[in-house]
Amino acid sequence: MDFLRQHLFLIGCASAVLISLVFGAGGLSRMSGVTTRMTASQNLLNQLQQARGSRGGAINAEAIAAADQAVNECKAHYEQIRDYAAKVNAREPLLPDIFPRPQKPVLRYNFRTAYKKAVDELPAKLKGGPKPGRIDIENWQMALQQQGKGSPTAPGSAPGIDEAILKDPAARAAIDQAQKIRCYVEPDSLDIRDLYRTTGEPTLAEMWSAQVSLWIQQDIVDTVARLNEEAAAKLGPGVTPCVLHLPVKRIVGIAISDYASRAEGGPGPRAAQAVSRGAVTAPPADPRGVFTRRQPGSLYDVLYFTVRVIVDAREALRFIAALSEKNLYTPVDVDMRAVEPPVDFHDYLYGPNPVVELEVVFEACQLADVYSKLMPQAVVSEIEGRTRAQPGR
Numbered sequence: 033m034d035f036l037r038q039h040l041f042l043i044g045c046a047s048a049v050l051i052s053l054v055f056g057a058g059g060l061s062r063m064s065g066v067t068t069r070m071t072a073s074q075n076l077l078n079q080l081q082q083a084r085g086s087r088g089g090a091i092n093a094e095a096i097a098a099a100d101q102a103v104n105e106c107k108a109h110y111e112q113i114r115d116y117a118a119k120v121n122a123r124e125p126l127l128p129d130i131f132p133r134p135q136k137p138v139l140r141y142n143f144r145t146a147y148k149k150a151v152d153e154l155p156a157k158l159k160g161g162p163k164p165g166r167i168d169i170e171n172w173q174m175a176l177q178q179q180g181k182g183s184p185t186a187p188g189s190a191p192g193i194d195e196a197i198l199k200d201p202a203a204r205a206a207i208d209q210a211q212k213i214r215c216y217v218e219p220d221s222l223d224i225r226d227l228y229r230t231t232g233e234p235t236l237a238e239m240w241s242a243q244v245s246l247w248i249q250q251d252i253v254d255t256v257a258r259l260n261e262e263a264a265a266k267l268g269p270g271v272t273p274c275v276l277h278l279p280v281k282r283i284v285g286i287a288i289s290d291y292a293s294r295a296e297g298g299p300g301p302r303a304a305q306a307v308s309r310g311a312v313t314a315p316p317a318d319p320r321g322v323f324t325r326r327q328p329g330s331l332y333d334v335l336y337f338t339v340r341v342i343v344d345a346r347e348a349l350r351f352i353a354a355l356s357e358k359n360l361y362t363p364v365d366v367d368m369r370a371v372e373p374p375v376d377f378h379d380y381l382y383g384p385n386p387v388v389e390l391e392v393v394f395e396a397c398q399l400a401d402v403y404s405k406l407m408p409q410a411v412v413s414e415i416e417g418r419t420r421a422q423p424g425r
Contacts, residue, residue: 114401121360121399123247126150131243131406133236140234147242148228154253158260158283160215163379164205172208173201203377210381211274214260216282216342222249223286223337236408245288248337248396251358256280259347259354276383279347284340284389285312292319292334294327295417312340313367315393322364324395332397333415336364340391342371342382348390355394365393 125131126146130139155161176199197203225242227234234242259280264273275281315336319327328334343351352363371387374380 114399117360118399118402121397122402123250125243125406126246131236131240132408137233140239143239144227144230144234147225147239147246150246150250151222151224151228154222154249155217157253157257158215158217159213159257160217160283161209161213162218163216164202164209168205168209169201172204176201176204197377200377206377206379206381210276210383211272213275214264214273214278215256215275215280216380221283221285223288235410237410237414240408240411241290244335244398248288249286251361252283252286252339252355255351255355255358256283256341259351276381279344280341280351281344281382281387282342282380284342286337286339287312287315288337289315289317289335291411291415292317292328292336293417294329294333294415312338313391313393314338316364322395324362324364326362326395326397328415330400332360332399333403335396335398336393337396338391338393340389342380342387343390345370345386345388348388351390352392355392360397360399362395362397363392364395367391 127139127143129135130143134140134143223245225238225245227238227242260273260278263278267273267277271277315338316322317336319325319334322336326332326334339355341351348368352366355361356363368388368390371382371389373382
């Protein structure tokens, strides 16, 4: 009876706690809560196992059976959550057998080639492109000159647009480009690692950093493309599915941090290198400054990324929710401000509806069950605060 009296509350509430851990409409459908549920489930399992182990000379068979059942149910639910989270969290490396250590030096160079190809493909997945450049404007200038001479190949007018704008080469180039693409993305909009530009043999740490940043950016691009594709399918007849009529107008920039340190008392040795990339705010590097306070450890590692987009004001929250559910991503900071439409029709055109500039900082978790077998030892040592991933070879 001593065991029953000491642990009756723990055993009695276990089933109630487990209800919140099972899959449901409001449960694991929100990916940002999976790591929290995993931690809670593991803690509960540890408590129940300790309680069962402390029963000593208990002679109440009913109490022993209840404790065993609670432990077994908790373990089953934890494994269910873990397996589902691992399925969502998993991503394939660019090359097979490249991590944690390639068997041949040539594979490192092959990885660089594959990384460059994957980065170059990201804008195409968006059906995106940059704002018009100098050559585009010069081409329109020549076309308008030909139009003034009555050339039969001259471009026609655009209904509903002021005559002065139609005679402006920069404006015509901007309108033409906006009708061709679904999302603006510039060469410096992405977080491209130095591996893309260097020619020497890359280190394992450089390769892993490039791979992780690519996984995150592929998730961002997939999310933007899906939202725009869904909107394009709902456009009325005769409406061109282009940036003027789709929700996510532009990827302004992306910045991805290094891993947070597993060591207590502060960030890892590379945390200070988290810098702003272009117009994007640098993501945090220390979990102690983030409200989730998710400390990396045996279950998962943590890093952060910032994404800044121009989006239809009505779709801002939907964008955040869609990216959160793409992986184990939790939004930890949001900044949003209105964007005034251009009066001269130059550069970026976003269409007739109000748009906002949305910057969101996300916390990303990588489960140990998924990534521990892939992560190079040099990276593990750095996360643990033992050393910088110096040569990382």
